[in-house]
Amino acid sequence: MIEDIQNDMPDIQADICIIGAGAAGITVARALQKSGMDIVLLESGGTDYESDTQDLAKGEISGLEYYDLRESRLRFFGGTTAIWGGRSAALDAIDFEKRDWVAHSGWPFAKDVLRPYYRRAQELLGLTQIEDNQLPDYQSPFDEAQISAAFWQFDEIFDRFTQKRCGDLIGAQNIRIFTHAHVMRLNTSENGSRVETIDIGNLKAVRATLRAQVFVMATGGIEASRLLLASKNPAHPHGIGNNTDQVGRYFMEHPHARAAQIMSGDPKRLFKLCPRFLRRKGQRYGLLFRPSDQLQRQAKILNTGFTLAVRRHAGEKQALYTNLYNTMRHELSPTAAGRSLWKMTRRMTVYMQDRFGAQMNATKLRQKNYGIYAIMRAEQAPNPNSRITLSDKQDELGMPLPRLDWRLSEIDKHSVSQSMKALDHEIRRLNLGHVDPAQWLSGDELWEFDPLASNHAIGGYHHMGGARMSADAKTGVVDGNCRVHGVENLYVASSAVFPTSGWANPTLTILALALRLGDHLQSSSRKF
Numbered sequence: 446m447i448e449d450i451q452n453d454m455p456d457i458q459a460d461i462c463i464i465g466a467g468a469a470g471i472t473v474a475r476a477l478q479k480s481g482m483d484i485v486l487l488e489s490g491g492t493d494y495e496s497d498t499q500d501l502a503k504g505e506i507s508g509l510e511y512y513d514l515r516e517s518r519l520r521f522f523g524g525t526t527a528i529w530g531g532r533s534a535a536l537d538a539i540d541f542e543k544r545d546w547v548a549h550s551g552w553p554f555a556k557d558v559l560r561p562y563y564r565r566a567q568e569l570l571g572l573t574q575i576e577d578n579q580l581p582d583y584q585s586p587f588d589e590a591q592i593s594a595a596f597w598q599f600d601e602i603f604d605r606f607t608q609k610r611c612g613d614l615i616g617a618q619n620i621r622i623f624t625h626a627h628v629m630r631l632n633t634s635e636n637g638s639r640v641e642t643i644d645i646g647n648l649k650a651v652r653a654t655l656r657a658q659v660f661v662m663a664t665g666g667i668e669a670s671r672l673l674l675a676s677k678n679p680a681h682p683h684g685i686g687n688n689t690d691q692v693g694r695y696f697m698e699h700p701h702a703r704a705a706q707i708m709s710g711d712p713k714r715l716f717k718l719c720p721r722f723l724r725r726k727g728q729r730y731g732l733l734f735r736p737s738d739q740l741q742r743q744a745k746i747l748n749t750g751f752t753l754a755v756r757r758h759a760g761e762k763q764a765l766y767t768n769l770y771n772t773m774r775h776e777l778s779p780t781a782a783g784r785s786l787w788k789m790t791r792r793m794t795v796y797m798q799d800r801f802g803a804q805m806n807a808t809k810l811r812q813k814n815y816g817i818y819a820i821m822r823a824e825q826a827p828n829p830n831s832r833i834t835l836s837d838k839q840d841e842l843g844m845p846l847p848r849l850d851w852r853l854s855e856i857d858k859h860s861v862s863q864s865m866k867a868l869d870h871e872i873r874r875l876n877l878g879h880v881d882p883a884q885w886l887s888g889d890e891l892w893e894f895d896p897l898a899s900n901h902a903i904g905g906y907h908h909m910g911g912a913r914m915s916a917d918a919k920t921g922v923v924d925g926n927c928r929v930h931g932v933e934n935l936y937v938a939s940s941a942v943f944p945t946s947g948w949a950n951p952t953l954t955i956l957a958l959a960l961r962l963g964d965h966l967q968s969s970s971r972k973f
């Protein structure tokens with residue numbers, strides 16, 4: 446059942462209340478569909494984009510340049526995946542390790558714990574069940590001790606989590622979904638050990654309280670910190686789960702950059718050996734490279750990813766088609782109609798890349814304003830000063846806005862430099878030319894964004910950290926089961942819990958963690 450609470454909210458109780466109907470919240474709800482438990486799923490928005498509700502996603506930026514927060518996540522049933530790129534990959538095993546050269550690294554468990562959930566998550570997105578992002582029949586030209594190859598897959602069904610594709614959930618006997626149900630505050634017991642109720646409101650002045658045995662916050666990366674911080678009370682004077690001042694810290698993105706130009710006299714051979722995209726049995730794969738685990742350990746660098754692509758030189762004018770694509774992508778309101786138009790544009794781009802990618806590259810490279818570049822989609826190291834706090838300003842419902850102070854560290858740039866050195870070594874060894882590192886790598890700046898390097902010039906809109914997972918309450922916000930330290934019935938389903946980010950886009954891991962959380966909630970339901 447789905448009910449819009451534009452005018453009224455019934456007084457309800459539930460076994461489990463999931464806050465936020467994005468990919469994470471929907472996946473937890475689906476995992477509990479056959480549990481027999483009484484589930485309530487609350488969504489701040491309606492079933493499609495509405496400008497005034499979207500305003501609730503506003504926020505302030507105080508650190509590095511970043512996208513407008515209002516535009517970088519969506520507020521309606523299905524959440525931000527309604528406009529995502531579908532690029533999917535699992536984290537590597539090394540991403541879960543405590544790396545002694547990466548401060549604050551290490552998950553409370555190894556990748557093996559997530560493997561079965563990655564398989565389920567791949568199935569959920571209609572992807573091929575590949576292990577460790579490898580395509581068995583692709584042979585990388587690079588020395589595996591230096592540079593490793595990996596692949597993204599793409600979920601081609603962009604609107605997989607929107608209302609029209611969630612009939613199973615909407616029809617489920619044990620699940621009640623409420624839209625325009627914006628959670629403004631979590632209220633704990635007097636000693637702070639349990640969340641007892643939550644306050645709900647919306648722009649039509651409806652106010653309600655909901656009581657449940659268990660609460661799951663699936664509100665997206667930044668909103669998890671915001672809601673915890675905004676819910677302070679005498680037992681949690683700095684916000685829920687924040688007794689050790691960890692909430693909001695370690696915010697991470699995958700910063701993008703132009704890292705080097707590949708000076709090759711034989712681009713045809715280069716792209717034959719390193720094609721940007723491949724098709725296998727109808728599934729599209731995108732190739733990327735990263736420093737091998739061995740190189741990471743030797744050079745003490747991050748698991749930073751990069752692709753080889755033909756791009757305009759820095760400082761040139763953007764190509765007309767790219768401008769058009771970006772306008773469709775970023776300027777159109779993401780209503781159902783706007784999203785359809787963008788999807789058509791994207792499908793056409795993919796078709797052109799599949800059919801004519803090689804010819805298009807060759808034509809571009811005959812012009813003097815194009816070159817071959819290494820484009821970073823880097824791992825950033827966890828940095829406690831990269832953080833989400835609350836602003837003094839409030840949204841329409843009186844909730845403090847989030848303030849994002851995104852910061853990078855020396856090792857982020859160092860990892861790019863070292864990766865480019867390894868690439869240069871390999872390109873020379875293969876007689877493919879050489880690599881000219883970008884100037885910013887030898888300058889004082891920690892990072893340089895380049896609007897021509899990628900359609901998403903700053904980062905991937907990946908909001909990770911803020912409620913990081915840790916075995917010890919002193920160094921994180923949630924435990925290995927995604928439960929907020931010190932609060933027995935509050936969980937977080939989101940990339941907010943990632944202790945480190947790897948290079949992989951986050952959503953496949955968000956889904957794997959959500960499925961694991963679903964299993965955990967079922968197996969521990971008797972204790973609640």
Ligand SMILES: Cc1cc2nc3c(=O)[nH]c(=O)nc-3n(C[C@H](O)[C@H](O)[C@H](O)COP(=O)(O)OP(=O)(O)OC[C@H]3O[C@@H](n4cnc5c(N)ncnc54)[C@H](O)[C@@H]3O)c2cc1C
Pocket residue numbers: 464465466467468469470487488489490516517518519520521522523524525526528529530531532533626627628629663664665666668672905906907908938939940950951952953955
């Ligand atoms: C342009 C773009 C491209 C992207 N491409 C990729 C990609 O290719 N691959 C990839 O892995 N990731 C990509 N991402 C990121 C991806 O969209 C997110 O990782 C994913 O959507 C996160 O899912 P979520 O459910 O955790 O959060 P969200 O999708 O943000 O969903 C959170 C939901 O909670 C609701 N909510 C928030 N606060 C409250 C509240 N207080 N009360 C009630 N409800 C609330 C919101 O309305 C929303 O519906 C992209 C993002 C963007 C913007």
